[in-house]
Structure formats: structure tokens, C-alpha cells
Amino acid sequence: MRAPSQSDIAAGEILLAVENVSLSFGGVKAIRDVSFDIKKGEIRAIIGPNGAGKTSMLNVINGFYTPQQGRITFKGATRAKMRPYDAARGGIARTFQNVALFRGMTALDNIMAGRTLKMHRGLFWQMLRFGPALAEEVEHRKRVEEIIDFLHIEHIRKVPVGRLPYGLQKRVELGRALAMEPDLLLLDEPMAGMNLEEKEDMSRFILDVNQYFGTTIALIEHDMGVVMDLSDRVIVLDYGVKIADGTPDEVKANQAVIAAYLGVAH
Amino acid sequence: MDLLYKIFIDPFVQMGGAPDLLIQTLWEGLVSGVLYALIALGFVLIFKASGVFNFAQGIMVVFAALTLVGLHAKGVPAFLALALTIVVMLVLAVGVERLMLRPLVNQPDIILFMATFGLTYFLIGLGEIIFGGEPKVMITNELFLPKGAIEWKVFGGFVSFQKLDIAAAIIASAMVAMLAVFFQRTRIGRALRAVADSHKAALSVGISLEQIWVIVWFAAGIVALATGIMWGARSDVSFALQILALKALPVLILGGFTSIPGAIVGGIIIGIGEKLGEFYWGPLLGSGIESWLAYMIALVFLLFRPQGLFGERIIERI
Numbered sequence: 001m002r003a004p005s006q007s008d009i010a011a012g013e014i015l016l017a018v019e020n021v022s023l024s025f026g027g028v029k030a031i032r033d034v035s036f037d038i039k040k041g042e043i044r045a046i047i048g049p050n051g052a053g054k055t056s057m058l059n060v061i062n063g064f065y066t067p068q069q070g071r072i073t074f075k076g077a078t079r080a081k082m083r084p085y086d087a088a089r090g091g092i093a094r095t096f097q098n099v100a101l102f103r104g105m106t107a108l109d110n111i112m113a114g115r116t117l118k119m120h121r122g123l124f125w126q127m128l129r130f131g132p133a134l135a136e137e138v139e140h141r142k143r144v145e146e147i148i149d150f151l152h153i154e155h156i157r158k159v160p161v162g163r164l165p166y167g168l169q170k171r172v173e174l175g176r177a178l179a180m181e182p183d184l185l186l187l188d189e190p191m192a193g194m195n196l197e198e199k200e201d202m203s204r205f206i207l208d209v210n211q212y213f214g215t216t217i218a219l220i221e222h223d224m225g226v227v228m229d230l231s232d233r234v235i236v237l238d239y240g241v242k243i244a245d246g247t248p249d250e251v252k253a254n255q256a257v258i259a260a261y262l263g264v265a266h
Numbered sequence: 267m268d269l270l271y272k273i274f275i276d277p278f279v280q281m282g283g284a285p286d287l288l289i290q291t292l293w294e295g296l297v298s299g300v301l302y303a304l305i306a307l308g309f310v311l312i313f314k315a316s317g318v319f320n321f322a323q324g325i326m327v328v329f330a331a332l333t334l335v336g337l338h339a340k341g342v343p344a345f346l347a348l349a350l351t352i353v354v355m356l357v358l359a360v361g362v363e364r365l366m367l368r369p370l371v372n373q374p375d376i377i378l379f380m381a382t383f384g385l386t387y388f389l390i391g392l393g394e395i396i397f398g399g400e401p402k403v404m405i406t407n408e409l410f411l412p413k414g415a416i417e418w419k420v421f422g423g424f425v426s427f428q429k430l431d432i433a434a435a436i437i438a439s440a441m442v443a444m445l446a447v448f449f450q451r452t453r454i455g456r457a458l459r460a461v462a463d464s465h466k467a468a469l470s471v472g473i474s475l476e477q478i479w480v481i482v483w484f485a486a487g488i489v490a491l492a493t494g495i496m497w498g499a500r501s502d503v504s505f506a507l508q509i510l511a512l513k514a515l516p517v518l519i520l521g522g523f524t525s526i527p528g529a530i531v532g533g534i535i536i537g538i539g540e541k542l543g544e545f546y547w548g549p550l551l552g553s554g555i556e557s558w559l560a561y562m563i564a565l566v567f568l569l570f571r572p573q574g575l576f577g578e579r580i581i582e583r584i
Contacts, residue, residue, distance in 0.1 A: 064466065064469070084469035084470065084472075085473075088470065088471060088472025089472055093470070094470050096466070096470075100464045100466050100467035101463070101464065101467060102459065102462075102463035102464060102467060102468075103463050103464070104459065104462070104463055104524075105459055105460070109456060109459075112456060113457065113460045113468075113471055114471050116453055116457055116460075116472055117471070117472040119453045176467075176471060177470075177471075
């Protein structure tokens with residue numbers, strides 16, 4: 001993993017900007033004309049009721065969905081559509097709402113898979129485990145072990161992830177994303193289905209990743225306590241429309257947000 | 267009583283009475299088992315990486331062998347023809363990815379399965395147009411495949427090992443070993459296993475599905491070529507060979523659809539089981555049990571171990 005570093009973008013600058021993005025599936029408008037930005041080094045939360053278009057937004061950012069309208073600027077490069085491969089190569093990593101791990105593989109192999117793009121040695125040498133390929137494998141393995149230490153999952157290193165409890169699976173998934181040494185980390189409900197203790201652990205990992213590695217984070221979460229504690233700025237979506245954008249305190253006081261969450265008297 | 271004696275006692279008395287015949291039967295079972303394993307391996311590769319049962323694997327075996335023999339018949343030297351056939355299999359893999367897999371991405375598995383049917387008939391047609399439909403002879407001499415047999419005097423009789431069979435067993439083992447190392451150790455192998463487990467997670471870490479698909483179809487093509495050469499050398503190179511591919515089904519049921527070791531062990535069990543059954547128990551039923559025994563073995567396995575010997579046991583949480 002990287003030490004806290006000055007990457008190609010200075011802290012506080014805009015890392016990702018989403019402009020006027022609209023996405024629809026047939027007649028269903030999932031996202032309508034949404035714009036926002038994510039600054040380098042911040043934790044940006046996306047909240048909203050179920051079906052508000054939060055996950056769709058993440059899918060647009062990492063290229064799973066192609067929006068019908070709008071533009072995305074990442075690290076200064078503007079494009080109408082992002083391909084998943086380009087997003088990964090550009091430094092966007094993510095986790096999924098309902099854990100998407102490589103179930104048959106061990107925790108270690110899952111996290112190693114996160115380093116796919118960073119390994120370059122020829123197949124032949126890799127098969128022989130010899131020379132430069134061996135050095136490369138050892139080097140990457142060392143990085144991965146650091147991540148494993150960081151997440152306290154040494155004991156499950158060699159366990160096929162399909163057998164792990166849910167909380168640990170989420171942690172392995174975070175590990176795989178960290179192995180990519182991303183500039184932008186997208187977390188889709190990292191604490192869903194966790195108990196209090198697990199949530200506290202996960203919150204600490206997220207803060208540590210942000211502080212020590214300087215990784216910019218965009219997260220979707222339903223636990224408002226967690227969101228308000230962790231994030232620097234919050235964006236609120238409702239039925240695909242952005243209804244609020246600001247610091248946690250501003251958002252908490254926003255009438256539209258209260259109405260969306262609690263409903264209004266008619 | 268007489269029947270029970272014939273089923274449970276007599277065959278073993280025969281085995282003990284003529285161990286040289288037993289060894290001969292086991293050897294022949296082993297060789298056909300290794301060849302079944304080779305076919306099953308082609309299926310496993312594609313199933314692992316894309317979750318598709320590739321019905322076209324059988325015709326790929328024929329097509330590869332046909333291309334090799336056909337090119338040689340047109341005057342291309344044997345080893346150049348071999349190299350060109352490998353190129354053809356690469357072109358086929360790229361074509362399949364571009365024209366079949368890519369447009370059908372995210373479709374249900376059954377649609378992809380049907381598409382492999384389409385591919386089967388396309389390849390049959392293409393093969394017939396270019397090389398003609400009549401059976402051909404594999405160019406064993408030109409490829410320096412050994413001929414003749416080694417005889418081993420033992421237990422008062424002798425056992426004969428066809429040199430071709432020995433070569434087939436060695437080549438198949440080498441291919442299996444290489445594939446196993448490839449899957450376990452390399453970055454691409456790891457990416458391949460990753461794609462097998464979850465497409466979207468694989469995409470999110472920057473694995474290119476297109477590249478992986480081309481690689482597996484190409485690898486399956488190479489396996490098909492090796493299978494085609496070996497089977498072709500034992501019989502003829504004809505379209506009837508693709509029926510043999512169906513023998514891979516019981517092997518896969520036995521070994522598990524996702525396991526390379528499973529394909530090998532399954533192949534050997536089916537091969538040996540078939541030959542033993544045919545030789546010792548066949549006369550009871552008036553012979554010819556070799557053609558269906560494999561499916562019976564697979565059926566029994568399905569009852570007790572539906573995921574196969576080495577298959578992944580899937581536990582769904584509800």
C-alpha cells in the first residue's frame with residue numbers, strides 16, 4: 001500500500017466530477033440530471049431511500065452502466081462513458097452491495113486478484129515460478145500481506161471465501177479493492193447486515209484508509225449515524241434526483257431531506 | 267444362485283486366473299480413460315471461465331483434426347500444417363468471442379448453450395465445404411507418432427502396449443500438468459478462476475472479460491487439436507468422432523464440471539470401468555455394454571454425489 005503521498009492531484013482538488021448525468025432503463029429513469037463532485041482526499045457519502053439511484057450512480061462512475069446523457073471527469077479527463085477496465089486501470093476500485101467475491105478462491109487469492117493490473121511478467125516465467133516472475137510474485141505478495149495485516153484477517157488467509165461469515169467476506173472484499181491501490185474507492189453499503197461491533201471495525205478501517213493512505217472514498221450507507229460521523233460531505237438522492245448536497249449538518253437540517261426520509265403531511 | 271455366481275464370483279475368478287488379461291484390460295481402459303479426460307478437459311476449461319456447457323467441443327475436435335489432415339493433403343508439410351492449425355484455432359477463438367460471446371453477454375446460460383449448438387452446425391458445414399465429408403487418415407507418420415507395440419512377458423502370458431497409446435497417455439498427462447500449473451500459478455490463471463466465480467467482481471478489478479474468453483477458447487481449441495490427433499490416429503478423422511465427445515458427459519458428471527483433476531480421475535474411472543465391464547460382465551448381457559455402461563456409472567453417481575467427485579458443493583443461503 002501507498003504511504004500518505006502527494007499523488008498527481010493535490011488535496012482539496014476535484015478528483016471526480018459528474019455533470020448532468022441521466023440514466024434510464026427503458027421507461028424507468030434511474031438518475032435524472034445529477035451533478036456533483038468528489039474532492040481529492042475526502043469521504044463523500046451518497047444517501048437516499050431505497051431505489052433512489054445510489055448504486056446506479058456508482059455503476060455509472062466505474063463504467064458498468066453507460067449514462068444516456070452527461071459527462072464524467074476523472075483526474076482531469078472528461079468522457080461520456082467509462083469502461084470498467086479503464087476505470088480499474090485509472091485507479092477506481094469498488095466493493096458491492098451484495099458481496100461479489102471469487103467464492104471458490106481463498107481470501108489470499110481474492111486479494112491477489114486485486115493486483116492483476118499491476119503484474120506484468122510473462123506467462124512462461126510465472127508458470128515456472130522463476131527469475132523476474134518470482135521476484136514480482138514475492139513483491140506483490142508482500143503488499144497483499146500488508147493489507148491482510150491492516151484488516152486483521154491473517155487467520156482466514158487460506159480459507160475459501162465462500163465459507164466465511166458475511167462480515168469477514170465484506171472485509172476481504174475491501175482488501176481486494178485496497179490491493180488495487182486505488183485513488184478513488186467506491187463502497188456500496190459496506191456495513192449492510194453487520195452487527196454493531198462489525199460496523200465499528202469497518203468504520204475504523206474506512207477512516208484509516210482515508211487518513212493513512214490518502215484514498216478518496218465515495219460510500220453509500222443506510223446507517224445515518226455512521227454516515228454523519230464518517231463523511232466530509234453528503235449528497236442525497238431521491239427518485240434519481242439530487243435533493244441536497246453539503247456537510248452532514250447542512251444535510252440533516254435540509255427540509256427536502258427530512259421530507260424524503262420521513263414523508264410529509266399532505 | 268447361478269446368476270449371482272456369474273455376477274459376483276466368476277468375473278473375479280477369471281481376473282485371478284489370467285492376470286495378464288486383467289492387466290491388458292486395465293491398460294486399455296486407462297488409455298481410453300486418458301483420452302476421455304482430454305475431451306472432458308476441453309469442456310471444463312470453457313465451463314469454468316464462462317459457465318457455458320460448450321456443445322461444440324466435440325466438433326472442435328473434428329474440425330481441428332480435419333484442418334490438420336486437410337492442410338497436409340493440400341501439400342503443406344506436416345509440422346507447418348500443425349502450426350497453421352494452431353493459428354486456425356486462435357482465429358476461431360477470437361471469432362467466437364467477437365461474434366458470439368460479446369453480443370450475448372449477460373444473456374441467460376441457456377441462450378449461450380444454444381449458441382454453441384449453432385456453432386456446432388456452422389463448423390460441420392465449414393469443415394465439409396473446405397475439406398469434404400469423407401473420412402480421412404491421420405498423418406501419424408509425418409508427425410513422428412510411434413507405431414507398433416511393446417510386448418511384456420508376464421504371468422506366463424504377455425501384455426501388449428501400443429506405442430501410440432503410450433504416446434497419447436504421455437501427451438495427455440503433459441497437457442493436464444501444464445494446464446494445472448497455468449491455472450494455479452499465473453496471473454491469467456488467477457484471472458480465469460476469478461471470471462468463473464463472478465463477472466462483475468472480475469471487471470471491477472480490471473480483468474478484461476474479452477481477453478479471458480479468447481484465452482480459454484484458444485486453450486480449449488489446443489486441447490481439441492491434441493484430442494483430435496490422438497483419436498484420429500486410433501480410428502479415422504471423420505465427423506463421427508464428435509459422438510465421442512458425448513462420452514465426456516459421464517466423465518464430467520463423475521468428476522465435477524469445474525474441476526481439472528476431476529476430469530482426469532473421472533475419465534480414468536469411466537475408461538477402466540467400461541473396459542472391465544465389457545470384458546468380464548459383458549458376456550452376461552450378450553456384450554455391447556461398453557456403449558451405455560458409462561452413463562449408468564454416471565447415473566449412480568448423480569444419486570449419491572450430484573456435485574461430482576471434485577466439484578464445488580454449492581450451499582445457498584436462503
